[in-house]
Amino acid sequence: MITIKDYALPDTLEEAYNLLNKKRSNTVLGGGAFLRLGSKKIGTAIDLSKLMLDAIEETDEFIEIGAMVTFRQVETDPVLKKFANGILSQAVKNIVGVQLRNIATVGATVYSRYGFSDFITALLALDTKVLLHKRGLMRLDEFLADGAKNDILVKVIINKTGRKAAFNMMRNSQSDYAILNVAVSRLADDWKVIIGARPHRAAIAYEASKYLSGSDLTGESVQQAATIASKELSFGTNIKGSREYRRKISTALVKRAVLEVLA
Amino acid sequence: MRVVNSPVSKIDGMQIATGAPVYTDDLVNNALVIKLLRSPHAFARIKSIDIERAKKVDGVEYIFTYQDVPKKRFTVAGQSYPEPSPYDRLILDEYVRYVGDEVAIVVAETEKAALKAMKFIKVEYEVLEPVLDFETAMNHPIVVHPEDNLEVNFDIGMQKGKNIVAAYKFEVGDVEAELKKCDTVVEETYYSQAQAHAMMETYRAFSYMDHNGRLNVVSSTQVPFHVRRIMARALDIPKSTVRIIKPRIGGGFGGKQTAVMEFFPAFVTWATGKPAKLVYDRKETFSCTNSRHAMRIKVKIGSDKEGNIEVIDIEALSDTGAFGEHASTVFPLVAEKTLPLYNRVKASRFEGQAVYTNKMPGGALRGYGATQGAFAVETAINKLASVLKVDPITLREKNLIKVGEEHPILHGATTKPSALTSSTLDKCIARGKQLINWDAKYPREIIDDTKVRGLGMAVTMQGSGIANIDTASAEIKLNDDGFYTLLFGATDMGTGCDTILSQMAAEVLDISMDRIIVNSCDTDISPYDPGSYASSTTYVTGNAVIKAAEDIRQQIINKGAEFLGLAPKSTQFEGGIVKSSDGNKEISLNEIAQRLSSSEGQDQLIGKGTFGSETSPPPFIAGFAEVEVDKETGQVDLINYVAVIDCGTLINPKLARIQAEGGLVQGIGMALFEDVIYTDKGKMATNTFMNYKIPSRKDIGKIIVEFEPSYEPTGPFGAKSIGEIVINTPAPAIAHAIYNAVGVFVTSLPITPEKILEFGHPQGAYPKL
Amino acid sequence: MKISVTINNKPAEFDVMPDEYLADSLRRYGYLSIRKGCDTGSCGLCTVWLDDKPILSCSVLSMRAMGKQITTIEGVKEEAKECAQYLVGEGAEQCGFCSPGLIMTILAMKRELVNPTEQDIVHYLNGNLCRCTGYVGQLRAVKKYLGVE
C-alpha cells in the first residue's frame, strides 16, 4: 500500500518539475494504477491533469501523444488505429480490460521503461522520440537505454515516415502479461526488429534488422533473420516463462511479424 | 412436475445483481479492524516478540501473540464431528509453519493504524530449515509438527514423526499377479497443482457480543454449524455460547468449507468484548488460506489385447501443507471416484498418503480429490487407447460400469458394496460424440504448417453427499397467514440452493414459490445442516426439505379436514388448499393459518424432515475437447468443449447449466492457466490475479452443455448432484486433445505452452503420429 | 481534503485522504455496491464511471474525482435492473458479487459501441472476471439484452 501526504495540481510543467525536484519523495502521477501496486511513501503526489497532456495530435510530419493520454485513447483513436498498420492500438488492446486502459497512461509507461510493456515494443519499431521536460527531445532507443531521473515525460512524438509494421505477442491466458512481444517495421529497405518482454525491456535486434535490410526477403532469409534475432538478444527467466522458452518462440514470432509486414 | 424441473430465476438474483448490500462486509457496524502479522519464513520458532512500540501507535487497541491464546489444538476443516482432520492448530503458535502463517493479531480503530503498528512489532525468529518438496517430505529429518499435543479423533494412519498425516490402502484381487497376465500395461506419473478457489469475495468475518453475552460471528462461510463447533473448541468455550450467521456469500468453491479466519475476530471479541472485523485481501486469500491439494499420482493400467481392462493400480501422494485440513479425506477420492467407473477389472489397488510440508495448507476445492484422480486415471486410460490403437470411446464403452452393477467403493469407502441405481453415461458419451463431431474430426485436423487441431475426451463421476455421514434437517412452518417459512442450514454461495430447495417445497405443497420465504443460515434458528459441500445440498438437504414439506402437508390436510368437518381421507390437497374429495367444499390456506395461530386453533404447524443416505449416487459426465495447438509456440486455443451430463432430474435446468458452465471453465483454468509457483524459500509467487491466471472471457472457446437425465430412485424427484463433477473432465480431455494434435501427453498441470514445447520437441520435432 | 464531485447526478462534497482510492471513499460514503476483488486492478468488480467512462475505482485516487461526475450502479438503477433481468434470466448472476461491476461495464459498452458483434462484447467485457459462471451465460444474457444475433 502506498501512502501520500499531499496532493498537488500544478498549473505549469515548470511548477510540476520544481515540485518533483523539491523532495525525493515527491512523485508524478500518471493514471496511478501501477504506483498503487507498490509501497512507496509519497510526499507530494503531482497530478498533471491540468497541463493538457491528454491529447493525440496529428500534424503533417508527426503524431504527438501526450503523457496523460490513456491506453484506451490509443486503442480507439481513429488515427492510431490506422497509422503504421495500427500497431500501437494493437499493442495496447490486450492489456487487462477497458477500465484499466481508461486509467493507464502513455507517459507513465514510457517513462518507467517497463520490461513487459507491449506499448514500448510497438513504439520502438517506429521512428519515435520522447520529449522530457528537462532533458528535452531524445530518441526512444536512447531514452530506453539511459532512462531519466526526476524528469517529466511530456509527450511521445512519432515521425510519420510511412513505415509498414506488425505487432505480435505470446500470452498464455489472454489477460496475462505477454511472455514475449515482437514488433517489426519496414521503410523501403530499412527494417526494424524489436523484441520485448524478454522479460528485459524491449530492444532493437540490430543484427537481424540489418540482415533483413540487405536480404532478398525469401522465406529462407526471413527464417535466417528470425534466428539471428533470437541469438543476438538476451533472454531471461521470470514467473511467466523461462529463458529457453522465450528464445525458442522468439524465432517464430519474429518470422511471423516479418511475413505480416511483407504480406 | 410443476415447479421442479423448470428454469425459474434465483429468488435473490435481482437484489444481488444490482448491488444490494447483503454480503458480510456490507453489514459491519463500528467494528475494530484486525490485521494479522505474518511470518516471512517457511518454518521458524518465535524466540521473542516485542509489541510495546506497536501498542503505542495511535488508534491501536490490542495486540495478541501466541502467549495470549488458548492452548487447545483444533482443526479448521469444516467436517462432520468427529472430524477426520487432525487437531494441529492453535490460534497463534510458537512455531510458524509456512510463509504467511500468523504471528500476531493487531486490533485497531482503522486499517491504517493497524498496518502502521505491524511495522513496529519486533519478532526474533529461530529460522528452521523448511520441508518444501512434498515428494521428499516423508521420513524427512525435519518434522513439521514436532509438538506432542496434536490430536486425532480416530486412526487416520498418522505418523507425525515421518510427516505423514494420513494413509489409506484398498485392494481387491491380486494386482501383481493379474498385471503379469496382461497383454498391455501402461504406466505414468501425473502431477496436479494446488489450484486456488479464487472466489470473487475474499474471506471475511466480523463478530460481536450480543445482549445475552453470547459470541456472534457473521461470516461468509459454507459451513455455519461446523464453524460454530470450531469456534467453541478454538476458544475453549461451550458451543451454546456461539452463534454463526451467514449472509450472502460471494462464491466459495470449497474454500469456505474451511474456517480459515473466523477464529481471529471471534477470539478478539471474546477476549475484549468489542466488535471486530477481519477482511482478507487477495494476497492473503491466495497465500494464507487453503487450496486444492497438490498431488503426485502414479497409475498403472493393464488390459488384454482386446482392450478389456483387467487391472488398475493407483498410488497417490498428497501435499497437505502446514496443517492437515481435509488431508485424510481428499486423497482417497482419487480412487473412490475413478475405480468404480471401471468395475470389470479383475484386480485393483489404491495406496496413498498425505504429507505435511511447510507450505499453505490444502483443503476442499470443488472435486475434492476426484478432480486430481480424473486427470491421472483418465489420461492413463487415453494413453492405453493410444497404445492399443483403439478408439478411446470404444475402449470406454467396453469397460464402464452399467446400471445394476456393483463396485466395492461405489458410494465411498465406508459403505457396503451396492449397485449403481442410475446412469445414462453411455448416452452422455454418444451425444457428446455427436456434438463434437468425433467421427469426422478424431483424432486430428491439420490447419496449416504450424497449427493442428486435436480431439480428446474423458468421463468422470462424483458422489451426492457423503454416505452414512452427511445428515441434514429442514423445517417448514405455516405462518399466521397463508405463506410458509422454509428453514435449512445449507448455504447458497451463488449456487442457487435457496431457490431449488424452495422449488422442491413448492412442488410438494402445490403452491407458488412466492408463498415461501427462505431462511438460511443462522445457527440459532436454522435446523442442523453440515453445510454446502461434497455435492450434498440438492441431494441430502433436498430430501430433508421434501420430508419436511410432506410432513406439513399432511398436517395441513388433517387440520383442513377438521375445519371442514371431514375425515382426512375424504379430502384432497390441490393448489395448496384442502378440498373435499367431491370438490364442493374447500378451505383456503390463509384461513387454516389464521385459525391455527389464533386462540381458536392454538396449533401453529411446523413440518420437519431429516435425511441422511446410505449411498452417494454418482452423477456422470462425458467431456470432449477440441483444441488448436500452435506447434511453434506451444499455444493452445480451446476451440470447443462439449459436456454431456447425467445429474438425474434437473431440479432447475437453468441453474444446472450455469453450474456446469462455471465448473467447466474452472476445470479449463486448471488444465491450461492456473499455475502455482513457490520461490525456493517457500514463498508463494502466484498470489495475485496478475500472476495466478483464472480464465478470462477470451480464454474459453465455445462451451456446449447438454443433459441426459437419468432418474435416481433415492434422489429428490430423481435428482443427483451437479456442483462438483463438472470440474473434473477438462484437464484429462484437454490433455488428450493436445496429445492427439501433436503427439505429446503432458503429465503435469497446468499444461502451459512452455511444457508442450519442452515435452514436445526438445530437438525441434514432435513425435510422428 | 475536501473535493466537490457530482455523484449520480447530484452535487456532493467528499472528504478524502490524498492516498485514498475511489472505491474506498465510495464505500465509506455508503455506496456499498462497489466491491473490491483483487487489490491489483485485475478483476473489474469495482467498476464505476468517471465522466461516463468505466474505470476501476480501486485504482483511481479519490482526488482524481475532483470536479468530475461519478456514476455508480445506484445512479442508473432502472437501466441496471433491466440489464440485470437478462443476467438473472440466464442464471448468470450466480453469487452476484461481481455483477454490479459487470453491469456498469455492460452499460458503458452500450453507450460506447454501435452494433457490437459477439467478439466486440467479449473484448469490451474482458476486464471483468467471474469465477462462478464461466462467462457463457453472461454472454447469452448480454447478447439478448443488446439484441445481438
Ligand SMILES: Cc1cc2nc3c(=O)[nH]c(=O)nc-3n(C[C@H](O)[C@H](O)[C@H](O)COP(=O)(O)OP(=O)(O)OC[C@H]3O[C@@H](n4cnc5c(N)ncnc54)[C@H](O)[C@@H]3O)c2cc1C
Ligand atoms: C493489473 C495490471 C496489468 C497490466 N498488464 C499489462 C500488460 O499486460 N502489458 C503492458 O504493456 N502493460 C501492462 N500493465 C501496465 C500498464 O499498461 C501501464 O503501463 C502502467 O499501469 C503504468 O501506467 P499508469 O498510468 O498506471 O502509471 P502510474 O502508476 O501513474 O505511474 C507509474 C510510474 O511512472 C511515473 N510517471 C507517471 N507519469 C509520468 C510522467 N509523465 N513523467 C515521468 N514519470 C511519470 C510515476 O511517478 C510512477 O513512478 C498492467 C498494469 C496493471 C495495473
